[in-house]
Amino acid sequence: MGLHDTPLLFDFELVSSEDLTYMPMSVRFNLDRFGLRISLAQWQLLPHADRALLARFPVDEDARIEPNFDHALFEMMRTHANVEPEWFTPEQDPVWRGTAAVPEGVLNHSREVAGTAVTLERWAALDPFKRYVLTKLTRKPEASHDFVPAMREFGLMS
Structure with missing residues (x-):
């Protein structure tokens, strides 16, 4: 699968992420999946076109996109922020992948x-x-303002 035509945004993200000031969940997903970390301040140093490109990457479990996402992110960060993303070891079996509980x-x-x-x-x-999005939105003890809208959008509550 190639890049999406437009940035991947849920309806609940439109207010906070439509202008891509904040990292959309699709970018967070790919960062977490591939073990890369950038700060919000670093994200905001990137030109809008670069942020939009990163938000167009697929969120499928497809390892073929990893090098493209990695290379794009590294080049963008070097060019516009003069830094490189931090590496971390992603979870081997994150809870959002499981369907038994x-x-x-x-x-x-x-x-x-x-x-x-x-x-x-x-x-x-x-x-x-x-499942990743809901897990990400509940990682802290206090509720995210996006949790209930995400639940509604995903058909889990009316």
Whole structure:
């Protein structure tokens, strides 16, 4: 699969990420998946066109995009921020990939903030990228302002 025609944004991201001031979940996904880290300040040093290009990369489990994403990100960061992304070792088996159990953070946040627990059946039916998003939005103890809108968008609550 090639690049998408437009940046990959969920509806709940439009307010905060439409102008790409903040990193969209698609970029966060690829950064996490490939073990790369950049700060928000570094992201904002990139020209809008470069940020839009990074947000067009697929979010499929396809290792063929890794070198392209890596090379593009490294070149952009060197050119516009005079730094390189930091490397880290990605999780071998992140909880969002699993469909045998709903991650504790997602369960807790859905009960507390959304008023309804995500069922295993509905969790397993989500595509991996949506499971990643919900897990990412619940990594901290306090609720993300995007969690309930994401739950609605993903059909997990009305």
